[in-house]
Amino acid sequence: MMGLVYQGNGTLSLQERPVPTILSPKDAVLRVTRSAICTSDLHIKNGAVPRAKEGVILGHEFVGVVTEIGSDVHHLAVGDRVAANCITFCGDCWFCRQGYINNCEQGGWELGCRIDGCQAEFVRVPFADMGLCKIPDSVSDEDALFLGDIVSSGYFGAELAEITPGDTVAVIGAGPVGMCAMQSAKIFGAGKIIALDIDQKRLDYAKEKNLCDVTIHCDGRDLQEEIRKITDHNGADAVIECAGSSESFQTAWQIARPNAVVAIVAMYEEAQSLPLHQMYGKNLIFKTGGVDAVHCQRLMKLIEAGRFPTDFLISHRAPLNDILEGYRIFENKLDGCIKWVVTPYER
Template identity: 60%
Template sequence: MKAVVYKGYGEVCLEDRPVPAILEDTDAIVRVTRSSICSSDLHIKHGSVPRAKENTVLGHEFVGEIVEVGKGVVHFQVGDRVAVNVETFCGQCFFCKRGYVNNCIHGGWELGCRIDGGQAEYARIPMADQGLTKIPEGVSDEDALFNGDILATGYWAASIGEIKPADTVVVLGAGPTGLCTLMSIKLYSPATVIVVDVSNERMALAKEQGLVDICLNPTEVNVEEEILKLTQGRGADRVFEVAGADSTFQLAWKVARPNAIVVLVALYGKEQALPLHQMYGKNLTFKTGGVDANSCDDIMKMVQCKKIDTSCLITHRAPLNDVMEGYRIFENKLDDCIKWVITPYEGEK
């Protein structure tokens, strides 16, 4: 089969790999029908994920159809359409029982990082009973595609943000994960939602989708001053940092009011410093990633009943044959690309 493989620092390529086989009784084999390119794949490519292994098939955001199950799989069978969870977890360890599946002692972020993922024609899913979510009738593969990763991330971030109806919420970053965070924040009906991004096009999309009230571009206005004006000098009640830049990390705590909650959703490429001497007295609560993707069944229900609609994120789609062009366009943010969706391989051209 064809698969996208991380070869080492700065290099990914499309190459031939064996079709995966069942290794453990709890495994399932999925024929991939849709996958995507994620910013985390770029982090791996450029060495920002030290735990990632070379010669691993990339891809941790994908859906497909089960073609084989191990004898220990209870909840799924051949023919089921499924969304794959970004987290591999056992469901039984200390952390899993408390919902902290990102810290499962037997798993964590494995697919497309340390074991072969879904930017391929087939993928092996370990601990399949925990790592898969059934796609119900009426929900397309593309409707469900983001369920297990960026939508799970946004949903988790909103849930730990402790949002209240009267809150002013700031989201830094209107990329794919930022947009999913905004979609999830909307479920809590805060009074005002402000998005900050350098792309007016992405912020306009958020506005068109009814996800935000106010858009601020830091290349055009002083964001810190504007947010203070909009909040009677207090600052935001909740801040979600989804952009992952040095400047946005610092902006996050600066625009938060005293005693606010700051949720750090982004994966940073390098160390960040908290200037505690500057923020002394603000009494901020910081909550940090990565995602505990423990609500995928609930998210699927939100998608099924149309309370969440991620179709606006898909700007590009092409077969696995063209995935290297997809990486070029997505990484360089060309052609207004938000998400590049990979469709099945079409054979040799």
């Protein structure tokens, strides 16, 4: 089979690899029908994920058809259409039992990082009963594609933000995760959603898709003052930071009202610091971490009911053959690229 391999030093190559096989009774092997390029893949490519292994096939965002299962897989059958959780988790350790699956003692971010991922024709999924969610007949592969990563990430950010009905929620970053966070904030009852980004086209797109009520272009203006005007000088009731830059990290606490929650679901390529002496008295609560994608079943029901559409995220599609071009376009945000979807390899 063909797969996209991370070779280290910013180098990727499409290579022929053996089709994966069952290694543990809890494994499943899938034929990948759709995958996607994620910003986290770029972090690996750029050397910002030290735990990533050279020689690994990238990718953790995918759907597929089960082709083989281990003897301890009880909730899936060969032929099932499934969507994958981006997190590998056992379901049995203390962290899993608390719902902190990102901290699983036997898992975490494994697929496409430490073990071969989905930007290939086939993929082996450990703890398949935990990490795979059946796709209902009424839901297409592409509708379910983002379930276990960016949909879960956006939902996680809104959940962390402790949104109450009527709150004004600021979402920093109008990329894929940010747009999913906006949609999730609506589900949690936000009264007003403010989107902030440096890319006016993405802001316009989010507004066009009715994901936000107000947009603010971060073009050097006083963002705190802009938010104060919108919020009767209070600041945002909750802030979800999805952009992942030094500037957006600082903006997150600056635009929050006193006693607000700041939820950080972005991944940074360098260390960030908080100027606590400037923040003293704002009494902010910060919540951050990798996505604990524990709500895939719930989110699948929302997708099935039409309450969490994801088709607007897909701007480009091409076969696995063209994935290196996909990385170039996605990384550089060319041609209005939001998400590049990888279709099966063409022989």
